Amino acid sequence: NAGVTQTPKFQVLKTGQSMTLQCAQDMNHEYMSWYRQDPGMGLRLIHYSVGAGITDQGEVPNGYNVSRSTTEDFPLRLLSAAPSQTSVYFCASGRRVKSSGDTQYFGPGTRLTVL
Amino acid sequence: DQQVKQNSPSLSVQEGRISILNCDYTNSMFDYFLWYKKYPAEGPTFLISISSIKDKNEDGRFTVFLNKSAKHLSLHIVPSQPGDSAVYFCAASAGNQFYFGTGTSLTVIP
Numbered sequence: 001n002a003g004v005t006q007t008p009k010f011q012v013l014k015t016g017q018s019m020t021l022q023c024a025q026d027m028n029h030e031y032m033s034w035y036r037q038d039p040g041m042g043l044r045l046i047h048y049s050v051g052a053g054i055t056d057q058g059e060v061p062n063g064y065n066v067s068r069s070t071t072e073d074f075p076l077r078l079l080s081a082a083p084s085q086t087s088v089y090f091c092a093s094g095r096r097v098k099s100s101g102d103t104q105y106f107g108p109g110t111r112l113t114v115l
Numbered sequence: 116d117q118q119v120k121q122n123s124p125s126l127s128v129q130e131g132r133i134s135i136l137n138c139d140y141t142n143s144m145f146d147y148f149l150w151y152k153k154y155p156a157e158g159p160t161f162l163i164s165i166s167s168i169k170d171k172n173e174d175g176r177f178t179v180f181l182n183k184s185a186k187h188l189s190l191h192i193v194p195s196q197p198g199d200s201a202v203y204f205c206a207a208s209a210g211n212q213f214y215f216g217t218g219t220s221l222t223v224i225p
Binding site for chain 2: 004031033035040041042043044045048050056058059090092096103104105106107108109
């Protein structure tokens with residue numbers, strides 16, 4: 001049971017390049033999400049999904065695309081990278097039911113630098 | 116506009132004493148609140164949560180208090196241990212979205 005895995009761990013891009021951050025979970029969770037963490041800003045929700053084929057926007061969706069073709073995978077695509085997208089990106093998964101002890105499980109993060 | 120706020124960027128506490136981390140929120144639609152702990156170069160890990168229908172939840176050394184009228188959440192750690200040194204994030208949920216505070220860096224001094 002690997003939990004939530006993210007690849008790559010580090011990435012450097014040039015402005016205008018595109019790339020995909022990979023996220024996979026093996027806990028059969030319906031809910032998956034992407035966050036970015038910036039200094040002084042906490043974690044901000046980019047996109048989320050409540051099941052295969054269903055995605056929706058979070059707080060800061062501009063410049064990012066997502067898709068959810070399987071329960072396990074939730075890739076995040078940067079269409080045309082900008083320096084403002086330099087950040088640490090976290091993927092998370094969890095059950096949809098919100099009860100005591102329910103939570104999201106986070107991956108280890110991808111540190112992205114856009115030059 | 117930040118809907119979840121942690122106004123203390125850092126906190127230092129002696130080992131064995133109580134650590135109290137605070138969090139304020141603005142959205143009265145939040146119905147579920149969580150605390151996460153984060154070490155450098157790792158993803159956040161879940162600590163404890165509370166539903167809006169409760170005012171207290173306890174799990175071992177960790178207790179979360181919710182004051183809905185004040186829109187205030189706090190995490191108490193008793194007794195504090197050096198291994199508790201980390202950044203603590205509070206989070207709140209409405210529907211399928213989660214909103215995080217900016218974090219408080221806790222240092223427990225041996």
